[in-house]
Amino acid sequence: MSRFIIIFTIVLVGLFTLEMLEPVQAAAIQPFTSWLATISAGLIMPFDDAVVAYGRVIEHTVAQFAVSIEAGCNGVEATIVLIAGVLAFPATWRQKLAAIALGFVAVQAMNILRIVSLFYLGQWDLAIFTWTHLYIWPVLIMLDVLVVFMLYLRYLSRQSVSPATA
Amino acid sequence: MKKATVKRFFGFVVVLLPAMFIVWHALGSVVAAPAVALSGAILQWWLPELISEVTLNGTHMVIAAAVGELNGALLPSAEAGNQLAFQLDTRTLSYSIPFYAALHFATPMHSSLERFARGLLILWLLIIIGLIFTSLKDLMLGLGALFFSSSVPPADAIALGYQFSVLMVPPVAPVLIWAFEARDVGLFPQLIETPVKKDTPQPASPES
Numbered sequence: 001m002s003r004f005i006i007i008f009t010i011v012l013v014g015l016f017t018l019e020m021l022e023p024v025q026a027a028a029i030q031p032f033t034s035w036l037a038t039i040s041a042g043l044i045m046p047f048d049d050a051v052v053a054y055g056r057v058i059e060h061t062v063a064q065f066a067v068s069i070e071a072g073c074n075g076v077e078a079t080i081v082l083i084a085g086v087l088a089f090p091a092t093w094r095q096k097l098a099a100i101a102l103g104f105v106a107v108q109a110m111n112i113l114r115i116v117s118l119f120y121l122g123q124w125d126l127a128i129f130t131w132t133h134l135y136i137w138p139v140l141i142m143l144d145v146l147v148v149f150m151l152y153l154r155y156l157s158r159q160s161v162s163p164a165t166a
Numbered sequence: 167m168k169k170a171t172v173k174r175f176f177g178f179v180v181v182l183l184p185a186m187f188i189v190w191h192a193l194g195s196v197v198a199a200p201a202v203a204l205s206g207a208i209l210q211w212w213l214p215e216l217i218s219e220v221t222l223n224g225t226h227m228v229i230a231a232a233v234g235e236l237n238g239a240l241l242p243s244a245e246a247g248n249q250l251a252f253q254l255d256t257r258t259l260s261y262s263i264p265f266y267a268a269l270h271f272a273t274p275m276h277s278s279l280e281r282f283a284r285g286l287l288i289l290w291l292l293i294i295i296g297l298i299f300t301s302l303k304d305l306m307l308g309l310g311a312l313f314f315s316s317s318v319p320p321a322d323a324i325a326l327g328y329q330f331s332v333l334m335v336p337p338v339a340p341v342l343i344w345a346f347e348a349r350d351v352g353l354f355p356q357l358i359e360t361p362v363k364k365d366t367p368q369p370a371s372p373e374s
Binding site: 072 | 172176179183187257258261265325326330332333334336337341342346
């Protein structure tokens with residue numbers, strides 16, 4: 001377990017520091033966050049034509065309410081945690097890359113649900129929006145990461161015994 | 167004691183999470199008080215020329231600076247006739263506690279309360295570190311050049327420490343502490359035993 005903890009910590013801190021660098025923010029994180037806002041708005045628009053998206057902002061033109069997706073709200077940190085966990089655990093590179101790709105999709109699906117839910121919670125009650133945004137959703141996103149990681153471990157465990165049972 | 171399974175575990179977590187958040191919310195300043203008291207003492211000892219008092223207002227940590235503002239200039243509070251204050255929401259760090267409690271109590275384990283107390287202590291230490299970094303960030307942004315005249319870390323180190331303490335530690339630390347405390351429960355034995363790599367030829371098990 002100590003090997004896992006050491007690799008996990010190094011990858012976690014390393015990727016997080018990399019993410020915070022200004023050139024990385026400008027070249028990758030902010031464009032990705034804008035894309036996430038566009039995707040979220042695109043999912044809402046068929047059901048609510050008063051919604052527009054520009055940059056990292058999603059706005060409801062009737063309710064006069066807008067949310068801006070900032071660092072910590074784009075699922076990148078959760079993905080970094082997943083990557084650190086997957087890389088720290090011994091498996092083939094193919095298994096690791098597949099877990100990271102599928103995990104990324106799972107985290108971002110949950111994150112889009114978070115953005116859409118917060119967008120409407122904010123129009124309803126700002127106090128509940130703040131509470132949910134700051135305390136509840138970070139926990140749910142991390143639980144999502146934990147589910148993906150435990151399913152990955154279970155998959156690896158089954159793979160390791162399958163040659164003998166086949 | 168029932169055997170832990172992944173499905174049962176997540177089922178319990180989903181049930182316990184709202185209850186733990188309600189308890190955490192109801193406890194209010196009780197959860198924050200130990201961390202604010204210790205981080206306040208550390209900050210006052212470290213930066214006595216910048217900080218005059220640290221108090222707890224509900225769940226908010228209030229840092230009263232030793233300086234005030236007069237006509238755009240920062241002066242000692244006695245000269246300025248006022249005092250700058252910075253307010254921090256301790257809950258942005260302490261929500262790790264109900265999360266950890268839900269993970270912990272969803273897992274059947276021996277000496278459960280003892281392990282929980284140990285985990286809680288670690289979380290409180292991390293909250294103290296988070297409060298210190300958040301305070302340094304607020305003081306850095308609020309006091310500017312005056313802040314850097316004291317013996318403080320470089321701006322980039324404060325920024326990174328603050329971001330890591332706020333974005334990473336509260337959601338990740340409870341999972342890591344719980345995983346460590348529950349290492350003998352059987353939810354993830356692969357983390358303890360060396361797993362079998364798929365690309366390494368393995369002899370067939372006689373039991374299979």
